[in-house]
Amino acid sequence: NELQRKKYFSTIGEMASLIAHEVRNPIFAISSIAKILMQKYGGPEDGRFIDSILRETERLNALVEDLLNYGKPLSLEKKPVPVGKLINNSLNGLSSYLEESGCKLELSATGGETTVSVDQERIKQVFYNIIRNAVDAGATQITVSVGRERRFKKIVVKDNGRGIRAADMEKVMKPFFTTKKSGTGLGLPICKKIIEAHGGRFLLKSKEGEGTEITMAFKE
Ligand SMILES: Nc1ncnc2c1ncn2[C@@H]1O[C@H](COP(=O)(O)OP(=O)(O)OP(=O)(O)O)[C@@H](O)[C@H]1O
Ligand SMILES: [Mg+2]
Structure with a gap:
């Protein structure tokens, strides 16, 4: 129980x-x-x-x-930052890794002027995990975009990797579930925890053979 x-x-x-x-x-x-x-x-x-x-x-x-x-509750150092800048800063250290992996990253930051109040280091960690997962899934293209829905500001990361099997969808957010030889299965649970500690939502959509889309939504 x-x-x-x-x-x-x-x-x-x-x-x-x-x-x-x-x-x-x-x-x-x-x-x-x-x-x-x-x-x-x-x-x-x-x-x-x-x-x-x-x-x-x-x-x-x-x-x-x-x-x-x-296992610990997260302590956040939140500061307001424009979404576009947040994304740029978070992706900064990843360009050579992406290049080596033969994966293209497209950034469409329209709407990036709106600010969110976040702990930038933590969000960077979230991006690292998401991008690493996409590359591991064989993605050749990742698109990061900014959006807004009702009272949420959204950052959407979409990849064209192999996607997640329908049967695995409920498991991937749980700690220690991995399909990789040397994975720990902590990446997504940590991302979710970080975004939820910000009062936001971390949503995952995926279709096997097509790709995966992750949405991080922050309250206005
Ligand atoms: N973008 C993605 N495309 C396809 N499958 C994914 C993607 N992201 C996650 N997964 C699946 O979800 C599982 C869990 O991901 P998670 O990041 O939590 O752990 P991991 O990547 O296996 O290990 P770690 O992140 O600790 O190296 C992965 O093993 C993989 O099967
Ligand atoms: Mg991972």
């Missing part, structure tokens, strides 16, 4: 936080040593290998960060 389900998830959450917390120390040790090795042996030949140790430890760090944050 619902109560058992809640208990179950809070136990998982507590365990995840504990593990995440303890895993941080060895990660820190590994990356510190790798940095020293990099200084000593980081030539063009072996630097590559050390660099990939560093990158992977960074990935682990990000994962641990996600796990630690997942």
Whole structure:
């Protein structure tokens, strides 16, 4: 029943936080040593290998960060920002990643002057997760647009990736559901949590074989 389900998830959450917390120390040790090795042996030949140790430890760090944050209530530092600027800032760091992945991004920011009050760092995190998912789904085209519906300002991210199977639609928003070899299944749940902490809505539409559309709606 619902109560058992809640208990179950809070136990998982507590365990995840504990593990995440303890895993941080060895990660820190590994990356510190790798940095020293990099200084000593980081030539063009072996630097590559050390660099990939560093990158992977960074990935682990990000994962641990996600796990630690997942169970906690979010504290937001909200500031008003024009939607267009918010989108630009959020996508800024992603251009080389998109280029490497052979994915085009189209931004139609008409209506981008209207402001929303948000924690930009958190929203950036949401964009990263959404874009990464689209690329993982084999998208070659992503469109980001701004809209408005009744008393909501909307940001819509649409991709032409492989889409989500109808049978998976209810599962993808739940923590730890993944169809990927090395996925954690925390991306979408974190996005939803962040947007809802802003008093907004996080909606997902998808059709297998056609693509996926995510709408983030903020109250005026
Ligand atoms: N844009 C998308 N297109 C197709 N499938 C998607 C898309 N976004 C999410 N999914 C599906 O939803 C699942 C859950 O996504 P979520 O971001 O929560 O976790 P993940 O991507 O598997 O792992 P992580 O984000 O932690 O690396 C994915 O494994 C994938 O099957
Ligand atoms: Mg993901």
